[in-house]
Amino acid sequence: MRPPDKPRGRGVDEETFDAFYAASVGRLIGQLYAMTGDLAEAQDVVQEAFVRAWERRAQLDLDGGAPEAWVRTVAWRLAVSRWRRMRTALSFARRQGPPATVPPPEPHHVLLVQALRGIPEAQRRAVVLHHLCDLTVEQVAAETDSPVGTVKSHLSRGRASLARLLADTELDPRTGLGPGTGLGPGSGPDQGTGSATDPGPGTAKRPEVPHV
Template identity: 85%
Template sequence: MDEQSFDAFYAASVGRLIGQLYAMTGDFAEAQDVVQEAFVRAWERRAALDPESAPEAWVRTVAWRLAVSRWRRVRTSLSFARRQGPSAPVPPPDTHHVLLVRALRQIPPAQRRAVVLHHLCDLTVKEVAAETDCPVGTVKAQLSRGRAALARLLADTEVDPRAGRLPEVEHG
């Protein structure tokens, strides 16, 4: 099957196949995913697909097998999780962490990234510049503006940015 024939085959059958797999699986998003994956596999072997030998049935069979494989993986994962028992309770985030994250979300992304890399990841200005692909002067300006913006945003809170380092933020 050449590329044009495959494109026509795809256009003519993708909707029907998604509908069929949806009826089989009961999950529309899953049906879309497995049909698309089956078409990717069909595309890879399109030269061997014969339009006269029911390529739609081949795609449907592959999609069904993909859905079954996913179910098996999920079932195995759930079984493993059940054997592990309930997870330990997670304590709520620290008030300072919540205030800091809320303030960080309010500053421009470039400033936020520079502040986090420098103050929370302990990278030097030069290392931040390398990671962000920015000149050192730009990073210094982003840090300065970011710290000033955070100082304004955190001025009336428990977090005092003038006390030196930003509070530790747990990564999780």
């Protein structure tokens, strides 16, 4: 599995990178937790992905270079390969000091992650990227290196499987699902390819999805 392309940009200084890290680390851990179903692993691979971003900070562009998507892609590939660079990670952790306290996930988020564990990996990743990371179908296709049609199929099948797994729970799709899932009625891939906040002309607007 080849690594993602290096981020390209004008570079950032240490203070700016630290601010980027503080603003996005909790959100990325939540997203990788939803993808992997393992909170400890999610924390591990996100930290390692930030190590790689730190090493390439001279090429980062925080304005238009989508550095958060780059970090998320690296973290996902680390989770798949189970590859760790512990010495570099420990060095980065020492520089950052004690990790910030991350509140435990909400009960509905834990329930959703448990259901996500029950669907195939490709469907799970597509559902998380589209509904929790708030990416368009085209953006999911680009991040997963998959055709748009394949992404739509993963989303459709994943939602159908989740509906069965979440039946008779507080996230039952027949009742609109619980807060913060972004998986309620009218939020499927057939609703267009715009983002939740800007779905584009002539496209039904999906419910807003708060960051996890």
